[in-house]
Amino acid sequence: MNKWTGIGRLTRDSEIIYTPSGVAITTFTIAVDRRFKNAQGERETDFITVKAFKQLAELCANYLSKGNLAGVSGELQIRTYNDKDGNKRWVSEIVADEVQFLSPKDSGGSGQAQSPPPAQQQRQSSPPGSMPPPPGYQGAPRADGPPNGQGQPPGYSYGREVNLDDDIPF
Numbered sequence: 001m002n003k004w005t006g007i008g009r010l011t012r013d014s015e016i017i018y019t020p021s022g023v024a025i026t027t028f029t030i031a032v033d034r035r036f037k038n039a040q041g042e043r044e045t046d047f048i049t050v051k052a053f054k055q056l057a058e059l060c061a062n063y064l065s066k067g068n069l070a071g072v073s074g075e076l077q078i079r080t081y082n083d084k085d086g087n088k089r090w091v092s093e094i095v096a097d098e099v100q101f102l103s104p105k106d107s108g109g110s111g112q113a114q115s116p117p118p119a120q121q122q123r124q125s126s127p128p129g130s131m132p133p134p135p136g137y138q139g140a141p142r143a144d145g146p147p148n149g150q151g152q153p154p155g156y157s158y159g160r161e162v163n164l165d166d167d168i169p170f
Helices: 054-063 118-123
Strands: 002-011 015-018 023-037 043-053 069-082 087-099
Touching: 015 054, 023 054, 043 054, 043 069, 054 087
Parallel strands: 043 087
Antiparallel strands: 002 023, 002 069, 015 023, 023 043, 069 087
């Protein structure tokens, strides 16, 4: 199993690039305090590089800026490359599959993060501050049902029934 989860503040604004085939890639770094203090009684901080791809990358680039608090979940990826002098270098980074925006609107950091467009605010079915489902997500709330799945039985997710009695082998 390869799963990493952490919460930290962005050390700089996120950067977005596009591959020649049009895939968005965003890179940002979060500062995460260690749980325990060192011998001098100070908490040490780790700086974790995070990469996000496709639509998640675009959302991160649009709504995360320096100082914002973000929760990240993803896989730890370690890769190597040779630098210009021919030395082998190791890079550790998290490839995000989920990012939650934990800073309230217009607070934390430089305040440059924008609020989501009104259409996304209406579609949002997660708690405030977390990432809304992507447009066109097939589980979008039904027009005839209550918003945000309120009043629905536990088997409903984004307005569609989910089979909770799967044939799980355990």
